[in-house]
Each structure stands twice: as C-alpha cells, then as structure tokens.
Amino acid sequence: MNLSQEEKAMSKGELGEAAKWAINHQIEVGNFFDAEDFVSVSNVHMMVDPESIGVAGVKFFENLVKMNAKVRVPMITDPRGVDLDYYRPLGQTEEMADIERRTIKACSSMGILMTNTCVNYQTIMAPLYGEHLAYGDTGVVIYSNSVCGARSNFEGGPSALAAGLTGRTPRYGLHLDEKRKPTKIFTIKYEPNELTDWGLVGALIGKMCGSYWEVPIIEGINKIPTSDEIKHFGAAMASYGSTPLFHIKGITPEADNFNSDDLKDLNYYEIKSTDINSLKADFGKKGDKIDVVVFAAPQLSIFEMQKVAELCHDKIFKVPVLVCTSPQVYSDALRMNLINQIENSGAKVLQGTCFYNQFAREIGIANGWVRLLSNSTKIVNILGGYGYKPALANMEKCILSAVEGKLL
Secondary structure, eight states: OOOOHHHHHHHHTTTOHHHHHHHHHHHHHHHHTTOOSEEEOSOEEEOOOHHHHHHHHHHHHHHHHHTTOOOSSOEEEOOBSOOTTSOGGGTOOHHHHHHHHHHHHHHHHTTOBOOOOSOHHHHTOOOOTTOBOEEOSHHHHHHHHHTSOOBOOBOOHHHHHHHHHHTEEEOOGGGSGGGGSOOEEEEEESOOOSHHHHHHHHHHHHHHHOSTTOOEEEEOOOSOOOHHHHHHHHHHHHHHHOOOOOEETTTSTTGGGOOHHHHTTSEEEEEEHHHHHHHHTTSOOTTOBOSEEEEEEEEEOHHHHHHHHHHHTTOOOSSOEEEEEOHHHHHHHHHTTHHHHHHTTTOEEEESBOGGGSOHHHHHHHHTOOOEEESOHHHHHHHGGGTOOOEEOOHHHHHHHHHHTBOO
C-alpha cells in the first residue's frame, strides 16, 4: 500500500503503540483486498457487545487503554449485550454484566462514545452523500450506503477500532466507484405495506444475491418508503445475503447514475407475492404456541415505539414481550410517556440493547423460551441458529398473539 508520511510514522510506532497496532492491522486488511492506499473517514461505528468480544476481547481493550489509546475521529457503538438496569430477570449472569461494565469503561477511556445504537442514522447523525465511514453493524452499513449514499464496508470489530484510532480505512470495496455499480436487476411485483412486508422483500433479494460483492438495483417499488420501512428492508437484505448496498430506481440517491447500457447485460429476477408467502411460511403457523415476543433488530424508532404503545393499550399478556430501543429514543419515549404505556401492559422496554446480540441463546435456555415471535425478518433469520423456532407476524398480530399466548 502507498502510505503517507503520517501513516509511515504510525507504522513505526512514532505516534504510540496503539496507533502502531491499528495501522499495521489495517495495512494487512488493505493488502488482502488489494487496496492502493487509505481514505480518511469522518466517523466510526463499532460492534463491541460482550457476547462478540468475550473476556479475551475486553482484556485486549484494557491493554490498549494502558497504551494511552485515543480515537482520532468521532466513534460510536452498536447495541450493548446487557441492559445493566435489567439483566437478572432475563437470566443473564454477573459474568456477562462484568464484561459489559469493563468494556464500557475501556471504550470510554479511549474516547469512544457509548451511543449503543444500531439506528444511528435515525438518532445520532445521518451520514451525507459521498461521506467515507468505517461502520460495523450490517444494518447500519447498508442503510448508510444505500439510502444516504455514504461509503463504508462492513468493518469487523478490530478493523472498526483500528479506524477509530487512525482516522482512516483501506480504500477498497464500497469506497470505490466501480464496486458500487449494480450487478443484478430485481423487479418487485408485490406491494409491501407493513414493516414485515418490507423485511420479507429485502430478505428475498438478499438470498438471491448471496454475496457481499453483489449490488442489486431494484425497480417496481411505486411508493416512497418511510425510514422505518427501508430500515427493515435493508436490515433483512444484509442478514440474508451479506449485502451492503442496494439501489432503488427513483428513490435512492445513486440509482439514477446508471443508464441502460450499464444494466443491459445483468441477470434479471422477479419477486412476486408467491415468493413472499413461501418465505413467510417458514416462520410459524396459526395456532402455534409462543413463548416470547421480541421487537428488535433493528432497534425501534420513536414512531415504532408510539405504535407499540398504542397497541399495548388495555392489553394483558400471557407471554413476555420485550421491546429494544436505543438510549436516545428511550429518553424521548420516557418523556412522552410511551415507556409507561408499554410497560403498564406487562411488556418490558430494554434500552441500548438488541435481543439477538445480548446472549440470546443463554436467555432462551434460562427462561425455557423456544418459540419466539417478532415482526423483524432479520431477527427471525438470525435466531433460528440460536436454538429458537422463530415465528414472523406484523406488529399488531405480534401484540394480539402475546395476549393469547399463541400465533394468531
């Protein structure tokens, strides 16, 4: 890789041992992906929940703190693995909470802002068109690339941390114009109406792409989606296909950059209502007993919180209902009395967490939960690998099913 004088100084340890580790890690990543040089990033988002990093990871962080490591650009965090105000009732252990506390302390010491959110584009700061970033969470990356027109690869935890410590990332993948060009065309012959519908369409596109390097361009969507709708659309697509970027004709900012010549040789796919129904049939059937209802993945926006609160009014649940949102939305929802409205029904709002990355397998075992119901196509895809038998329904049906204790 071509290195600037500052990057060479970092590599030699002239700017500290932490920066030396970070830049040399990034040089290895860059060489693997044939990056020619680095690109400066304006901010960084890192996945650093205790389930992912474990004891070894937090010790690594603590060692960096001893090296006086400090981030060089604003850096924020993905959802935590433990809501420290509510973990014992979920069956989470003191060891899990201890790893969480140590991680928070180490990150804060390095100047990392503990935002604890996977919807920073709705709560902290939406990226700008063309802005280079180093983001970790798949839902954050696909939204930032596709909806905002910013530029980021999926950054693993160490790579995101390294980007924070150096203020740059290797210039490869979606930082390059040629990697943002469409590789497949999808026509949608189905009209999504609810968040779950949007997730199902995204999931099918992700499955049909099946590769990080595929970039779908989508036509046939005739309404402008809301932020929450396209959030679920992208999150499911990334979950099913590792897809970090999509274009929607007439909607997303880069879609009109490509003319008929750019698209004429691409493979063409259709998504119909029969495809939607077939995928949905994999996730539960009417009358199935349910053990828990979870709203998460992505964390809920203030609009989603309002909808949950309305649906919870005068309800009494037979099974636990968990609602995961960001600390930023939680504080607003608390001020607006939405938290009380939700929890008066017996549901519980968790702040700064997302269920699938908060030791979901261990929580399920501790509580005897197997059949989990959600309106998130992303989370039902993930939790099938965590010992659950997930079911999928829209938000209203999830709430009504929690009242009955079975899938309606």
